[in-house]
Structure formats: structure tokens, C-alpha cells
Amino acid sequence: MAVQQKDVVIVGGGPAGLAAAVELYRRGIRNILILEREKSLGGILRQCIHDGFGLERFRQTLSGPEYAQRFIDEVEELKIPYRVDTTVIDISKDKTVRAVSPQGVLECRTKAVILAMGCRERTRGALGIPGTRPSGVYTAGVAQSYINLNNKMVGREAVILGSGDIGMIMARRLTLEGAKVKAVFEIQPYPSGLPRNIEQCLNDYGVPLYLSHTVTRIRGRSRLEGVTVAQVDEKRNPIPGTERDYSCDTLILSVGLIPENELSLVTGVRLDSRTKGAVVDENCQTNVKGVFAAGNVLQVHDLVDFVSKEAERMADAAARYLSDSSLEECGLDVKADENIAYTVPQKISGEKNFVLSLRVKRPMKNCSIRISQSGEVKKTVKMKKALPAVMIQIPVQKDDLNERENLEVSVTC
């Protein structure tokens, strides 16, 4: 098959890829191709039939499919080319994208690649939960897909491990479908999902949330029969004597999301061990020139609205890259102190306004986030409450910074 020439290939037709495509088009880029492995565009939003999307971006509350449809409609209206049922299997270092579909192998040489593959769920195997391997143990997203997209009911009596947002949303969904959700257990001493989900998905339905608890054993040889739960100490080790057995036929895991960067690695993109996403500069450009990343493949977001916005900022930069064939050097490091889980971007130029995303490692009250260069504070943001579950985004102005020194970010109470 002949190799096609493109300006931009977007890998993934979920919220990040769609927003990037529309923004690129607005910036005058026309030779775009979106590649999506599923049968339709929309990504994970297709299965998120609950509402609460769009408050930031559209000032109204939408369901996941509705939110996605707004972008899909634009893509259709602007006639931005896309292909579904097409899985990218390789991106070479010279930016040749190789994808397969039932029509055959597609090869595109492209000036820029946009990584928008989203994330996957952490599994039981990654945690190494002891016990047997019966059916009835699902990650929250898989259970959500079975119920919302596949019309299959996963069980009748559930326990949920992890207070991630999807886990809490599934607690509500299962309850609404007649299942008994016995409890949500979270190993951390604080919830890992958004406060609004604790209210709307757990408290409103009488589902108890136990912090500092984890599942220590899975029972059942064919179908899940029950789990053992124990309280954990500050090092997250189960405390002997606190074990309790719960009978259940379903265990839902909502224990974290991991950016899906297998293709990025093949391309030579360097990853940040904290975010598991690419190390990027203020343009969302990776260490491989012309390869950009945005959305959950870059950092796991708690709101899709911010995914769209991040992708649009990235698309602006990618459009500049395409017209100028390069972007400013970003030689300054963004360094974070021990209270901060990570920052994105990790590199800046000091010559441009940018949005700094970060998460704190533990809940903090009345704290100050300081952005400094060589010990000199350039910007301070005071926060009444900072939670690990809530991504903090701080616009940083170039006028506040110099172009010579690394950026230091710290949080103090």
C-alpha cells in the first residue's frame, strides 16, 4: 500500500484527539488524520453515561456521550478525516505511523504525531492481591463497559476496592441496577476520587467508604465467593487482627489509571516515572521533536474538560510547529518538592505563558504553592484545601519568570 503524506496524525479519537483535531483545523492545518481503534469516535466517554461532564468547558452538565458528540459533530462538520476500526501498531522514529484495519495496512509519513491514546486501568495482577482467581473480579471500567455498552450484568453483591472516581460511579450504577454494594475500601487515609463523587455516588446511596482498608484475600474457585478486608497501618501494611470477611460475587477494582504509552516508547519518547506519561515541555512536545501528547496519555485527569483544554493548547503549539518547523528550546527544568506528586510540563522555556498542572501527595489545608527561580519566589497561590484527587492548574506568565533558571515548585502549609 502506498505511503500517505500527512501534516498531523492523531493517535486516538477520544476527547483529547478530537479536541486537538478541531483546534488544529481552526489554526489552518488541513492535512490531518485521526486514527481510532474502536468502531466509533468518542473514546472512553462512550461508556460514561452519567452526567457531570462539560461544566468547565461548556458551562452545562452533559453525559459522556453528549460531551463527546459536541466534538464529533465539529469533526464531521469540518470534514476532518478520520478512520475508525484502525489500530496504530507502530510509530517509527522518523514519524511513519503504521496502522492496521480490515482494509489493510496503512502507512502515513507525517510531520507531526499527536499521542492521544488515553489510559488503562491498574489491574489485580499489578497490585498482587493474594487469593484465588475466580470470575467476578472486574476493573471498574470493564464493569462499566459490560453494563453500559454490552448489556451484561456483572453481579449481584459487590465490594469495591479503591475510591477512584470510576469505582464510585460504578457503586452508584450497580446500586441503580439492583445490586447490593456492600462497601468501598480505600488503602489511603484519604479518598482518591473527587469529593462530589463521594457525595453523589456513595453518601446519596448509603454505600459506606472505609479509608485505610484494603482487600487482603480473594476467595472462590469458580465464581468469587468473598473477600477478606483488613485495616492498614501508615505504611499500608494490613494490621493483624483487623481482618473481616465479606461475602460477595463481585469485586470491582478502582485502583488507579496508567497512561497508555506503549506506542510512545516505541517512538523513543521518554516517560516520567511519576506521571507514567511523556516528559513534555510547555508545548506538550515530547523529547522527540514533532511528537506531542495531551490528555490522559500525558497525565491522568479527573475532569474531561481539562483534557479538552490541554489538547487545545497542545494543538496551538503543534500548529506553530508545523508552520515554523520548530518550537522554542525548553531548557529549563520544572522541579517539584516532596509534597508534590508531579508536575506537567516538566520542561519550559521561560519565554512563554503556560499552564502548570500538579497534584499534591496528600491532603493539605491552608497551603501555599510557590513557584520560584533560584530561591526567589515568582508566584504564590494560596489554597484552602489541596487534595490528591483534584488536579491543580496554575497559569504562569512569562513576565514573572526569567529565561535562565530552572523553576522550583513547592507547597507549604
Next chain:
Amino acid sequence: MKNMARQFDVLIIGAGVVGCAVAREMARHQLRIGVLEKEMDVAYGSSGRNSGVLHGGFTYKTGSLKAQCCVEGNQEFDRVAKELDVPFRRSGKVVVGFNEKDMASLRRFQARGEANGVRGLEIVDQKRLRELDPSAGGEFAMYSPNSGILDPMAYTIALAENARLNGVDFFFDQRVTGIERTDGVYAVKTERDVFRTRWIVNCAGLYSGAVSAMLGIDGYVIRGFKGEYIVLDKKAGAFINMPVYPAPNEKGGFATHAVPTVNGNVLIGPDSYMTDDFEDYGVTQEHIDGLIRDGEKMFSHVKREYFIRNFSGIRAKRVDPETGEVLDFVCEARDEAPHTINLVGIESPGLTSALPLARRAVSLMAEREGLKPNPDFDPARKAVRRFNGSAPAEQGKLIAEDPDYGEIVCRCENVTKAEILAAIHNPLGTCTVASVKNRTRATMGRCQGGYCETRIVRMIEEEKKKKVTEILYSRKNSYLFTGKVRG
């Protein structure tokens, strides 16, 4: 099922690697052969739950059946792998040591190996060890160039499919509960049915002692030695070339080792502890912690970020009930149980020894009744073509021939719809999510089915016209769904 369909010349009890190898070797003769298996697929027990190593044969007592069969099985495996079209790599293996005691042990087993007919064993220094495998622990090692790695599931499935294509019938979900013999015909009772046969071959693995007793042969004691494993991501696989074992203890037992799989992952394990429960495949925190501790001595990349799964297996060791000493394989035809072949205590190196044992079983039968060769027997079996790993041009051709090769269902392992469909319609007629998994590797990657399991389930539902409640994960009653959400 009609009564006629349940009459056999030979019934094999157990569809592990030994049972499937016996079925395949028996099929070389004009016999009506059936295989009874208590689970829903082949290789559910020890055969699918091990390190996947083709052993050299240097740890077993010279002259023992273990030594003979292992060396024979090792030497012929290139041909076998080709014939059955299964993945295999003669990777070599290092048995590493840290101190003088280890060195003495390695020298002892080198001498034993040579006596057993194992070729090429050599003691290597640390420099050479690091050349052979840069991530291996140890100060020195014994290098066994003829050891190898294979996929034990794929191998067992290939034996079974080859047997099936040569006319052997497989029956799943048939746990044997009793055996009676009247007028020279055995009635083998299972939980659901009765099968009639002139001959019985006991390949029941962990239950080989129990089936022996049903045949009227008492006195065999089988102890379950359980071992747990951690499966590491293929990213860790890049760091290891060959199995790395610690020097064996006096009895020849190996502690936790690191083994690359033929598919590119790494296994850390197994440890070893006794269990009375032959179907408890659970894993425990204590043992996972132990595997990490011991595994790090063998392989320098045992990192949590690489963990994708745990599993365990149970070795069926025949022991002396008085002393507890582990005894040799048994492959016998005894007068007190006429027309039976009894394979007892087949543990490691059972995978390597399966075909040699099967040939011995056939010989025992042939000595007692004339066997006519089956002129239609075909020893070759073709595996389903895999998209992953095929050359780019080849991938294009596969899709052109069958567009289902262009639909990637499992993203981690790049398994296509064509391969999933072939697995759903496998020759053995079994169909669970695990049977698709074990035939294709779908769901075995780092996302553990997060992307593909829903699709595989939908395909099983449609292709096999199953109700949602009938879709099983692996075993009987391992249903995935309690019903539909809406009508």
C-alpha cells in the same frame, strides 16, 4: 450422547500434557480413543502451571525414568516443536552459585548430568555468566546449553489438537468418580455419564494416586508441592536471555528461579510448600514477598512496576509414605489391574518427558495386544497464524487474505479477530474466556483484558450462540454475568 459413542478401546483419564501426549501417540494405531478431563479445557492443572522449561536432565538419579525420559525428550524437541508448530527456543540455562557449597553441588550435578547423557554441561566463571545473561545473579554457574523454553499451554493444546485431528474424542467437565470392570470391559463413571472401554490409561496427575486406587492398585501416595509465581511484563523480558536457577539443594530441588517465557515475559518462581488441597491455586502475601526476595538474587529486574499477574501450580510428587522421600515416575502395566497403564507421580520434568512417557505407555499396551498402525495418522499440526511477530509484508498479506486479521482485538499482545475466532472454534470444541486466552494470548498482556475481554466475550456469545449467563471464565460455574441489564 448415544451409547455407541461411549465405547472405546482406550480411555485416557486426564488431559494434561501427559494425557494429551498419550492420546496423540495412541492415535498412531487403529484404536478408538477417548480422553476424560474434569476441567473445561486441557492443561488446567500442573501442565499449564509451571515454568515452561525444557529440562536438560542433570538433576535426576542416573538410570531413573525421570532421567531417561527427560534426556530423550530434550534431545528430540526441535523436531517435535516443528511437527506440532509450537513456539520453542533452545535458550540454554544457567544454574548459578554463590559459595563453595554451591560449587560442590554444581559439580555433583554436572557429573550426574554427564552420566545421564546430557551434553555440553560446563562450569563457567562470573565473566562468562554475565556474557550469557547480564541480569543473572551469582558468582559462577553451570551452563546447560541444551535446556530450552516452551509454552506449556500451547504445547499441550497442540498435542491435544493433533490427537483430535487424528480421531481422538475429548470430553470435558467429566470428573471420574468410579471404575468397575465386568466381562473384560471397564465402566468409567463420571459425575454425569458412564463410559465403556477395554483399556484405561491413568494420566490423572495430582489424582493419579486416587485413580490408581480406583483401578485396584493401592499404596501410591501423591503429595502436592505447591509453588507460586509472579509474571513480569515483557519490558522485563528484554533483560533476560535464559532461565536462571539457583544451585540445587542436596535432594536436587530448586528454589525460586527466573525464567524468560517463549512469549517474552519473565516468570519469578516457584517456591515450594506442601498442600493437601490439590485444587487450591490461590496465592498468598507471604509467598509473594518470598518470591520477590529470592527472585532478586536470580534476576536484577524484579520490580513492582513489571508485575502483571500471579499464579500457582502444584507438583504431583510420588513419595515414600514412610520416609517422605520423593520417588521416580511410574509407568507400568500391572497384572492385578489388567488392561490398564498407570502413570503415577508425573511431576517435573513431566513437560519434557511427556512424549517419551507416552511412547512407553503405548509399548506396554503393544506388548499385551497387537496394535495395528493407523495409516491415516498425521503427526503434523499447523498452528493458527499469528499476526503479532509476523513480518510487516506478511501482515499485509494476512489481512488481504482474511480481513479479520486487520482487526486487532487485544492491543497488548496484538491479537486479531481472526485468531480469536479460530480459538473460539478450536478443534477440541471447548470455549471459555480462558480457552481463548490460552490459545491466543489475548488478555495475557499488561492490561489483563481491560481492552479486549469485553470484545472476546461478545464474540463467544455471538459465535457460540450462548446466553450471557452461560459464558464462563475458566472452570465450571465460573460464570461472568448474572444476566442482562435490560430484557
